[in-house]
Amino acid sequence: MHIAAMRTIMGPNYYSHRPVQIIDLDLGAMANQTSDRISNLKDNLIALLPGLAEHTCSPGHPGGFIERLESGTYLGHVVEHVALEIYNSVGIKVAYGTTRALNEKGLYRIVFNCSDAQTAPEVAALAVATVRRLARGQKTCLTDQLEKLRKLVAEIEPGPSSAAILRAAADRNIPVIALDSPLLYQLGYGCRAQRIQAAETSLTSGIAADIATDKELTKAMLAKAGLPVAPGCCVSSLPEAYRAADQIGYPVVVKPADGCKGKGVSLFLENKAEVMAAYKAARQLSKRILVEKHICGKDYRLVIVNGKVAAASERKPPCAFGDGMHTIAELIEEINADPRRGIDHEKPLTKIKVDRKVADTLQKQHLSFDSLLKTGEKAFLRWHANLSIGGTAIDVTDTVHPSVAAACIRAARLVGLDIAGVDLIAEDISKPNGQNMTLIEINAAPGLRMHLFPAEGQQRDVGKEIVDYLFELPEPGRIPLVAVTGTNGKTTVTRLITAAFTAAGYNAGYCSTDGVFLGGSLLAQGDYAGPGGAAMILRDPATEAAVLEVARGGILNSGLGYDYAKVAVITNISEDHLGSEGIMTLADLAHLKVLVAERVLPDGCVVLNADDPLVAGLAKRAPALPAYFSLSRDNVLIRQNLNENHLCGYLDNSHPDNSYLCVQRGYESLLHLNVTLLPATNGGMILHNIQNLLAAAVAAIAAGINPVAVEKAMEAFGNDADHNPGRFNSYSNDHCNVIVDYGHNPAAIAVALEAADRIPHSSLWAVVAVPGDRSDETIRRVGIVAGTRCDHLIIKEDADRRGRKDGATANLVFEGAMSARSRNGVEIIADEGQAVRHALSTCPAKALVIIFYENMMTVLDVLAEFGCAPTLASGGAALLHDTNQNLINHAHAFPI
Known part of the structure; x- marks a missing residue:
């Protein structure tokens, strides 16, 4: 059993309107084996993939596939169901599959729905390998392979921000194209399209994004506009950092001047030793370091979309709450057991990493991982509130005071961002100016996860807000x-x-x-x-x-x-x-x-x-x-x-x-x-x-x-090289007239010959070939059609034989022509150029030569050799004076 060929189709297709993986599976020596004759196959399959027991299959009810296994089904069909269940086991729900024999030698085509072009071949290969091992009676385990697939799925699937925008686009029936970067998508077609990369759009100013990345520049712009920012300055050495901290007054914050996502940020620094450690950590990420006053208060994030507040959250740093029985390490395990928490951004919340940064945060509170907290006692695990390190968010969108909203909207406008995440510290965001509000950062491409999946409060569909901004209703993002x-x-x-x-x-x-x-x-x-x-x-x-x-x-x-x-x-x-x-x-x-x-x-x-x-x-x-x-x-x-x-x-x-x-x-x-x-x-x-x-x-x-x-x-619109090249184009010289056409099947050749026959001529000649991947019957029928219509027929062969031996296609056309006429007037000249030369050099005066080409340039070069120039065909239009019924008869006899 081996895979002869496979491919992934992401667009609507012959089998399904959803993406599919196609496997051409050669069962080889296992072609005649059925599931009921393989010892313990059913039990082993269910042990590996318990969900198979619920597959309905052709019986149409849960357990139907198990019935098929028991009664006996071919192994290609088993591979289909195993592939579907592998997908289901890694969290991707698919149900459609089909299997059919391609020939009598054990070659089967297996088709099943898939999610993407990266995982589908992996699933296909694993399904085939699994069934092959079980059919041979070999033990197998899928634990490691399934975990590897889960990680691959997590790596390639859109992040929360992109996913929210893509869902909103789908709800509006706006087309989506995945572009050539894992995070880059096109919404809409052609001139109506917009692009997104997470929450950054094609309308996002590059200059504005650069300004937002430069935290020192952003602070300066906001301060000059009269907006409240944290006191601080940019330093380039450790002594400068010490002096800045002394001047500002402890506690302070140290962070890269051009960082993002909380990387390299150290909060609540109370002495030089902590400043030194923080400076060294930030220096690994940037040469420019900001030292700012640590502002006490609640941590908020507002998302501004096109000059409006789309969502607001209060961010909470990760904390452990004592129960008098478990250590902090054990409490962290309980927190991480929350099904809402996962690795990185795969789930609404992120697991808390037990690392040196958590240990340092605990040490500052005179605690350790082994400490036992009293019931209700609170221990900060990190000072930061970022979701990426285990923080949580509470939706406060409906309580934002208008003055706070106005300040944040203005801040985004000053920086120039169409979509911005505004970080601020305030005592109470529902009060005027938040009661001592301080703007901390303005972020381009803000993460949307905290607003989509708050730990408390209402979910906010910021993806919809972004799509509605990019495509003002009812704009569908479509071109004709x-x-x-x-x-x-x-x-x-x-x-x-x-x-x-x-x-x-x-x-x-x-x-x-x-x-x-x-x-x-x-x-x-x-x-x-x-x-x-x-x-x-x-x-x-x-x-x-x-x-x-x-x-x-x-x-x-x-x-x-x-x-x-x-x-x-x-x-x-x-x-x-x-x-x-x-x-x-x-x-x-x-x-x-x-x-x-x-x-x-x-x-x-x-x-x-x-x-x-x-x-x-x-x-x-x-x-x-x-x-x-x-x-x-x-x-x-x-x-x-x-x-x-x-x-x-x-x-x-x-x-x-x-x-x-x-x-x-x-x-x-x-x-x-x-x-x-x-x-x-x-x-x-x-x-x-x-x-x-x-x-x-x-x-x-x-x-x-x-x-x-x-x-x-x-x-x-004419039949010439400018409007319709290669379609009944007319040429002539002093000796003959020529038609060049792309007809390559019986119907197309029939109607072209029928039309050519209406042009005045002394004799109708044709140079014809058929692609080699057509059936023998179709190829012969071309010979019959051409042999019936033409006074003289020259049979050539396409340079691309499409799997046939030299002469095979031409001989089939010849057979068809011979069944329709005598041998006189039919000859084979395989080379296209030579066939056309022969026709033009031997046809009688005033003949009409119709050439059904494979390579247009080859034919045009030969026509130029013989002095043939483009012309308009001329002649009667008697066909148009036929009755409508006669026209229909023509169409049925020679369907185009």
Whole structure:
């Protein structure tokens, strides 16, 4: 038993809308072993992971998985449940899992929900190792491994401040992207996004944060503004520290002038010896040391968010209270046993460390760890009240006197912080000016834990206050986002919608199988029709609108690169990639593509091809209203949308001379365009581009683009290298005409050949290939389609064989072509460049050569050799004079 492959998918995916870990597990010699035939497997599993006894599994009730173990289940299924329970055992609650055989040789795919990309592979490996050892009858113990996982979870999960802000963002349905630092997150998309790092935001001034870090500078600014601060000065040597303490008067405080989180701070120093020790401790952290008067009173922290008090706490230093029976050491153990206390920031409170600092604090009170306190007697364990050393907090937000609030708000404003933690000492914060209030520090990125989880008093959702400041209601942090999927037409529709956004004045970005573009500039070249391309667009602050092509491979391998779209488009579903990754039928492919429809905002729109029954049937899975497009106004779904006052698009072919692309909401006309005047249709010849235009127009209007801008974009968008490179681009020389297209499956090649056949020519030649990862049947079908349509067929092979041997793909295409025609006119030339050269040098005069390319630059270089220049295809538009029913028949015969 070993892991053949595994990956983590963090976005919505084929299996779940939550993150998943995928394991391809080769059971090897254990392929036929079942749980009921392995001695003591059930008992050993429950002993290791008692929670397995509660798993429901397929029986649907607690204990159902145990029943499956007893009746006999394969070990891949056991690994799935062990992985889930390992997660549950370290405090991460997950429940979804599935296991299925990938082949008859013992290869299984195991999928289970996970929390993150760091722990998921560790959980997967541990689950497999555990089941393997138990299946071999070997003893195993998970105690150490589970503890290691718990520590890893604690290290990588967001801290209390970040978690509070992320929860608040989730409550507002604001998208969240984890950036490239463990503490850095992006809230929102593109130009609407903000970033946070704990309680510091992208609106936090860097200068203000630097001022707050410099405690001497902060004190000077506050003092000059008339705010009360502790007397003191900055020193750079021990003698200076002694003199400062003498001048200020004991007790004093010594701390780094640029420290944070209470590090290196020593309070209540009463003599030179204590000053010396404190100075040395602070000097390890900073060259500049502050000596201040120790101010007596209660310790308060106020959090200011955008000029308002969001929360206030009274902070209490850790103390032990005697019971007359237990030593201080034993009392500390009892305090640390409180389930609210954990290591560092993992829980609302922090365990008290038994260390030298606690010993020194006790010694100053003439106590030790072995001292026995009388009942009710109090011993300070630290002078500081920071939660990070074991202190506690009491919420006092509702009792803050307006004068105290005003002083703290002003202090934050003077420093320049949008979010600030103001530390002060006062006798009573509910009294005017707190009765002898003194401002101690102003902190950038204040910790929120004390306000979120006070030991006493009301919890304050400061995370919500911060999110509401960053995104004033009802701002969702979202830009217009359109996702486009389907078998064919995705890239063209993506480019068309982007053109509409651009015409409307947006700085629009899109990603596709050709690359990532923003504002018309290429950011990255290659296949980016997946999360990688989406991330480039959505992370960029310059992006005002996003159009994301979502390909099958991207969904299967990496999931979606966004949470929800405003509009989703599904162009069509036809034969491609079947037989790969468990996608065996068109219904399977539809189940994969429907994810894009499911991840649409409730007030958004799902644009569906009404002429494709598989696509139209996906409407019931979408949370948003469907908007259909069709080649016929008489389509039942179009008529239904019109009657229900919903958005739809259709081809009006009722006029004797022209056909019109129409978009309506109910019976309100939004768009009415003469199809023959739209360059992308080449005078109305290209049926599949009429469908692409319909899909794009409906989607653009659904996304909120003014129909005037949509019309402008459609009338300018042509089949050329500027607008739609690689999609039915026309070239010519004195000898022949050439079409360059990216068709690579039966449906795409069929519609391209059907459109090409309508261009005047003496002979139709094609240069064709099919990617090697398609099924044998699909590859042969390309040969049948091309062999049926073409006068002469040249079969090449992609340079990337995708796992097949040289010649294997070409031979399958050849077989298909031979079944559709005689051998004459079919030849194999594997190299793409040579195949194109041969076609251009041997085709008859006035021939039309259509080249289905793999490498666009290779083809363009050969065209340049033969003097072929870009041109507009010309010819009749007889197809548009067909009846609507004939157009539908064309669409069904050659689905795009």
